[in-house]
Amino acid sequence: MRPIELTVNGSSHELEVEPRELLVYVLRERLGLTGTNIGCDTSSCGACTVLVEGESVKSCTMLAVQADGREITTIEGLATNGELHAVQQAFHEQHALQCGFCTPGFVMATVSLLDENGDPSEQEIREGLEGNLCRCTGYHNIVRAVQSAAGQEVSA
Amino acid sequence: MLASTELQEGRAIAATEAPAGGYVGARETKHNGDLFLTGRAAYFNDIVLPKMSHAAVLRSPHAHARIKSIDASAAEASAGVLATLTGAQIKEHTGPIPFFIDPAVFGGKTRDNFPLAVDKVLMTGQPVAAVVAETAADAEAALDLIKVDYDVLEPILEADDALKDGAPIINDGWDDNVVITLPFVEGDAEAALAEADHVIEDTFEMHRLSTQPIEPRGNMAVWEKDGSLTFYGSIQNPHPLRLHLSQALGVSESAIRVIAPFVGGGLGLKMHGHPEEALVCVLAKIVGRPVKWLEDRRETLLIGGIEQTHRFKVGFNNDGQIVAIHNRIVANVGMLGSAPGWGMAFLSALGFPSGYKVPVTDVSVQVVSTNKGIWNATRGYGKQGTNVVIERMVDLVARHLGMDRIEVRRKNMIEKDEFPYATNSGLNIDSGDYHAALDKLEELLDYEGLKREQAKLREEGRYLGIGITFELTPESADIPGTIVGGFDSAQVKMDPSGNVTILSGVTTPGSGNDTGLAQIVADEVGVTIDRISVIQGDTDTCPYGFGNYSGRSIVSGGNSAVLAARDIGEKIRGGAALLLEAGDEDIELIDNLARVAGAPDRAIPIAAVAETIYTLNFAIPGIPEPPLESTRVYKPDNIRHTPDEKGRIQPYPTYSYAMHGVVVEVDPETGAVDIKRIGIVHDCGTMINPLFIEGQMAGAMVMGLGNGMSEELKYDEKGTPLSTRFKAYLMPRAGDVPAVELVHQITPSPFTLLGTKGAGEAGVGGGMSVIANAVDDALAPLGVTIRELPVSPPNVLKAIDEAGSNGGRG
Ligand code: FES
Ligand code: FES
Secondary structure (H helix, E strand, C coil), rough: EEEEEEECCCCCEEEECCCCCEEEHHHHCCCCCCCCCCCCCCCCCCEEEECCCCCEECCCCHHHHCCCEEEEHHHHHHHHHHHHHHHHHHHCCCCCCCCCCCHHHHHHHHHHHHHHHEEEEHHHHHHHHCCCCCCCCCCCHHHHHHHHHHCCCCCC | CCCCEEEECCCCCCCCCCCCCCCCCCCCCCCHHHHHHHHCCCCHHHHHHCCEEEEEEECCCCCCCCEEEEEEEHCCCCCCCCEEEEHHHHHHHCCCCCCCCCCHHCCCCCCCCCCCCCEECCCCCCCEEEEEEEEHHHHHHHHCCCCCEEEEEECCCCHHHCCCCCCCCCCCCCCCCCCEEEEEEEECCCHHHHCCEEEEEEEEEEEEEECCCCCCCCEEEEEEECCEEEECCCCCCCHHHHHHHHHHCCCHHEEEEEEECCCCCCCCCCCCCCCCHHHHHHHHHCCCCCCCEEHHHHHCCCCCCCCCCEEEEEEEECCEEEEEEEEEEEEEEEEECCHHHHHHHHHHHHHCCCCCCCCEEEEEEEEEEEECCCEECCCCCCHHHHHHHHHHHHHHHHHCCCCCCHHHHHHECCCHHHCCCCCCCCCCHHHHHHHHHHHHHHHHHHHHHHHHHHHHHHHCEEEEEEEEEEEEEEECCCCCCCCCCCCCEEEEECCCCCCCEEEECCCCCCHHHHHHHHHHHHHHHHHHHHHEEEECCCCCCCCCCCCCCCHHHHHHHHHHHHHHHHHHHHHHHHHHHHHHCHHHHHEEEECEEECCCCCCEEEHHHHHHHHHHCCCCCCCCCCCCCCCCEEEEECCCCEECCCCCCCCCCCCCCEEEEEEEEEEEEEEECCCCEEEEEEEEEECCCCHHHHHHHHHHHHHHHHHHHHHCCCCCCEECCCECCCCCCCCCCEEEEEECEEEEEECCCCCCCCCCCCCCCCCCHHHHHHHHHHHHHHHHHHHCCCCCCCECCCCHHHHHHHHHHHCCCCCCC
């Protein structure tokens, strides 16, 4: 067991973790943040995407000890004072979620994508979200949601 | 106990006024979207019960073997282990898993499927033993300690091998490997083919694929102190599952509660009949604690579908008229499981000749059991088998005659004034206008312009392909003698504060019909959607229903909600009329108000009427009777179970359809297919919510394209699955597809209350057929004929090689 300190959605947590424990399990099982989902065990689906120091990371690929001392944001921490984040709002308005299982991962990946490139082309959006799988939407409305969150006119 | 999450419930993000023209037809966003967008929606894996323990399943490494013995004693003694169970013990605890659709109902063969193999395994991955432990990791670790002694048998993997004379019979007690053969014959095909101007004889192979929702399956069982059983699962059909658990376990249905929390995609794969459902119940009984089993992706990828070969002849005349189809389909359903998958083969044959007027058809399907994995339903439920092959036939006819394929389709499609149209297999297609849809697609794509561009690029040595296909989707089935029901139920309740709860027999594994139900009820009762909650997926609280499949949720569940909501609306109108001193018929219900039509100042909040009905019922003579609750069932028209003179039944009320067009560029050096455009014209009758229909269609189309291009469940020669992870089972990603250009066409169904037809499945078969035709068209100059899916790079290169080696004759 190793002691670590994580700041998750603004609150800090001191935890004892196994050296091989994955961040996603610490978030879900120790901290009860079940909004972060798990869809695979080969780092292929992106359902588990969170922000570590503002950058999107698949939390099933990171050990909890690697996150020691770092700032983490999960889907539960994105809204402020009950106001949805612009990306959450855009996903809602553009109907970019159907079953919703991939949604937290896509929302977090989008926040990070727009942080790096505030005005992405459709191609850049599609390539930027290659790490995340969605089986329901065909990505059509997800792309529109990203465009809308970027303040762009959404394509037809 | 839920970890700060909520089960199937939720409120709209913000209070609203009803959209002008009402909620039905409006582009409402998900009424409970906030739950999903903030991580509060509870999926199966988020449910935590006190003293929860964890199960892991040991699976056969062999495709075909007898189990000589199993020794689980070392596992039993391993750290954290609470219990082990082997196939030798399973019959002490449960009967066989009932079939969702038993082939025996149709005169076919059946088998006893136990949650753990009793003495013989028929597929790699079949469960043979289980461990329950304190943690999932302990349970997994203990699996390695179980020793199984197998007598390995030669596997039979291909349907044609299973059909050979003298082939070993894999199911004990069967006389061959055929589950059932189902013929659909109209007219004398041999004679009609002999008379036709032309006959093409060819084959088409459809591969094994799987739907793979991003959330895997999971089940949890807990026996309560009173002896009742609560089952939680990522499942599509709570009430039918309750019946089947009751039958397997010998427990009264009333002592079982099945709860489906939010489901992260169903897609057919979460219809039940899987071994792990009854298994967790048995294990929970043994350990006296809740037992949870969560599928890993390797396990999800054991479940397949569709794999079938068509050997066909199509006869047609010089003018492009198709006069006869003869088709022999062989479907490889792998191990015959209790899940409803095998029935898809039935549909692949029943659907011929789709939306075309072919006078003579002789189609049959042979359903063959092998040592590949089980089938379960895959979104589209076998209709993609019909769709792909008939659309290939039409293109073959066009190419043979040098006619445009749009013209051949125009020539053969059912005309709009011919509906309702009785097909050769006895289906009764409700309504449509196929020719108008084709016109719209031509315009959307600028078909003539595309053809010019194609010709120009061909001169430059580039291979642009245009795929055009029609797709018919019979929806909302009722199959007699099975738990596939065509009706469904809804309960609508208004409380004294004027809030409305809808309890529904249909479920929402991602389709969003809960929002649709809320829209429908909001209009009928006159409240804004923020005042409506929808509860689904709980057999203790929801009225009896069949859950989700066959594009049925709005047709059956939505229309039953209309009926129940009308009952409530009538009482509110009655109460308001009394309070406002007007006639019932003068009261309109809108924006949470009951008001007198034409007199806007004479209005009362609906909540006040509700409260009055509940609190002053003795005081006000004539006020409507409480409660403000109604449970109603809706049975759509057009279903006919009395066999006609040919023994045929009509199991579908509605027939949605779509015209699809995609543009691709194929690189003949690499075999890579680049999708440039996707165009769709879709008709599912009256739309409750176009935004949701568009989302379903875009998702189905991209799934169909993936099914047709890159996804394949492969096996090695021993029957070991090779596509065991997302890195090998390649589903489309955002960069693999362009935007979806969608045009709606609306011909309301004359057979349903609101005129809706099924939605949600159309696009899957369309995606598969249109990609096959597009690649075929792209490579036509090389003499290529596409005869198999997927059109993956190796298969495309193979098709090019074959065309080259026969001198470009295809
Ligand atoms: S759970 Fe699939 S990438 Fe992390
Ligand atoms: S919305 Fe279901 S997987 Fe993306």
